[in-house]
């Protein structure tokens with residue numbers, strides 16, 4: 162083992178900041194990160210072992226114990242559950258003979274829960290040894306488990322490839338794109354390389370000016386104007402500037418980037434190259450979530466094609482000094498690494514704990530250098546702005562929200578998938594577009610967004626009204642909103658919080674327990690008020706967006722669906738004044754062999 | 760430096776002056792204004808993890824230990840709304856650990872307990888969780904009692920041996936995160952380093968072995984004066 166681990170560490174130049182890559186390789190070779198390997202890494206990198214373990218234990222797809230020769234990671238997000246995840250999970254447990262979050266005695270099969278994997282349009286879905294299996298049914302589970310027992314290669318078990326590039330020999334995946342509506346920005350025809358050749362004729366400042374004029378705002382959720390971010394970064398004056406593309410796509414319900422990465426990687430990389438030019442950056446990094454590892458070889462190949470076309474590398478498009486290259490950094494399963502400063506920490510080989518701000522990443526980011534982080538969709542859109550014009554872009558959408566938006570729509574609708582729409586569409590129009598009727602609620606922007614009721618369906622999807630990173634979940638009339646959504650989402654945040662901020666760590670659990678109390682019919686009126694009051698603390702005190710929005714599922718449903726909560730309150734009392742004495746002393750009575758005298 | 764070169768700011772209606780680069784918390788401190796905090800410790804990059812030093816500037820909540828003070832800032836600190844929020848955070852820390860103060864060696868010198876007194880906490884508004892935690896007593900001079908650990912990160916940032924971290928976080932999230940001690944490194948700490956580690960910890964989670972109850976009741980740090988009063992007296 163020693164030699165193997167040494168070689169891996171050497172491959173990454175004994176560089177501590179490449180710890181993620183080192184651990185990813187070890188995990189791949191040993192199907193876990195054995196304790197001994199962690200010790201060797203610690204010694205070689207001159208770190209304490211608890212420090213190495215700190216990174217290992219943070220990420221869902223790193224494990225110190227073997228995860229099974231066949232490791233099944235079954236999505237447990239709300240939409241997966243809507244689509245029959247529980248039956249699939251039971252089928253796995255029955256066929257395999259072990260329960261979730263454990264491995265069979267012979268070490269052959271491990272079953273694991275996992276947060277959203279970006280497949281909401283084809284759930285239930287699981288990742289098995291890096292390969293995605295979609296639309297699972299109990300019958301399909303039986304076949305898969307038989308395959309495990311026969312020792313089949315996992316890729317042999319994919320019987321049918323998805324559409325588009327999913328069948329490319331470097332992807333070979335059963336995932337479907339489900340592109341339902343192509344819009345004028347992302348999905349319009351264009352000539353590869355033209356935009357890069359165009360900007361090579363402008364100065365970096367002119368390029369930034371064009372992006373500023375287009376009014377494009379970040380598509381990752383926060384909506385910060387992209388041109389302004391680039392300008393701030395240039396003014397920070399560091400020796401190096403880095404460009405990072407955020408492809409962590411972890412918000413439950415979003416999967417648009419999966420499709421861009423599969424069908425439009427050239428467009429995305431061109432956008433990165435243009436940004437690199439504008440920022441005078443030499444290195445761009447695509448931070449790719451582990452769940453999308455199955456696209457990585459294909460993306461590497463596209464990068465090579467770009468190098469062959471002289472659109473990446475040195476003297477790009479024949480322009481002296483236009484040097485820029487892109488590397489792909491794989492994550493290892495942590496939603497909070499989508500938060501830009503958590504992402505930087507992760508790229509530096511650490512636990513993905515968001516940083517305190519200031520300084521902002523544009524001032525001090527990756528390796529303490531000014532760093533621009535943009536979303537996949539933002540960077541892809543940039544290319545079309547250059548090719549057409551800022552005016553062309555601004556003519557679409559609304560005043561504050563220029564251009565188009567790619568929505569990932571899933572849940573109770575006929576046509577789940579991705580839709581490129583102009584900003585400004587109303588929820589009613591959207592529901593009609595996706596074939597949804599009898600809708601109880603729409604979760605706008607995923608769990609960190611808002612849950613709205615039908616009286617608000619005339620509102621428009623825009624930064625002015627209902628901003629969204631793109632996740633739209635349609636919740637039908639017959640769903641149990643609190644159990645299937647609010648509880649699921651709250652559990653998600655508890656699991657995914659980095660835990661550093663006291664309130665984000667503790668209050669999420671306290672809120673969940675109180676919600677459970679209400680759902681169990683044991684709540685009083687004051688419990689709802691406290692839930693709301695305490696939930697509001699979260700917004701005010703936590704360091705990053707995760708903690709600040711973690712109470713949103715509770716808060717926005719109390720605001721918009723209050724009768725649901727009220728209906729669960731069975732008493733007019735101010736507090737629960739009785740408790741079951743017999744039950745409370747049962748345990749101690751058992752041990753001392755007494756019968757309670759009541 | 761006279762006041763003309765300094766940064767002028769106002770906190771709780773008091774006009775104050777700061778050196779450039781000072782954080783709100785440091786600047787307030789040097790002007791005799793106490794901003795309650797738990798994870799901040801002088802000379803270490805502030806972890807910003809306890810979130811107690813929340814202040815309000817322009818209706819926005821900011822963390823005083825990590826935000827540099829700026830010219831003309833008008834800061835609200837000692838206002839009922841913020842103190843209520845801080846008290847709630849202190850209560851959260853009590854219910855999510857196992858803090859049995861009367862039996863704790865740090866009682867009277869504990870910053871968590873002292874803040875609870877300062878905010879006049881009677882009983883936490885949140886239900887106790889009584890989580891299962893653990894104790895690590897493998898090292899020669901110290902033991903680490905996770906029941907009392909509030910995961911403030913002070914030890915992670917400050918306790919080093921041969922430039923390596925003796926303490927680190929493990930796992931993540933609301934239910935699994937904890938702080939662990941590197942057994943190998945911790946066993947190499949000298950007696951002096953162990954005492955330092957204990958003093959860094961705001962609560963009784965890092966304790967020096969064979970020390971026990973050091974000073975009698977009445978002579979402990981927060982027995983007669985509340986936490987922060989040393990700053991306010993200046």
Ligand SMILES: Cc1cc2nc3c(=O)[nH]c(=O)nc-3n(C[C@H](O)[C@H](O)[C@H](O)COP(=O)(O)O)c2cc1C
Pocket residue numbers: 378379380381382383384385387407408409410411412496497498499500501502534535536537539540705706707
């Ligand atoms: C918990 C959390 C998760 C996030 N996840 C993502 C993500 O997966 N992808 C993304 O682009 N932005 C994500 N963001 C927003 C990023 O912090 C950042 O604002 C964004 O990447 C900037 O790109 P943009 O300006 O192009 O939108 C997340 C933010 C938070 C607080």
Ligand code: SF4
Pocket residue numbers: 497514515657658659660661662663665666703704705706707708709
């Ligand atoms: S808010 Fe939550 S996720 Fe964000 S830094 Fe704080 S503890 Fe970590």
Ligand code: SF4
Pocket residue numbers: 907908909910911912913914915926938959960961962964965
């Ligand atoms: S052991 Fe003490 S110093 Fe370290 S994190 Fe816990 S409470 Fe803070």
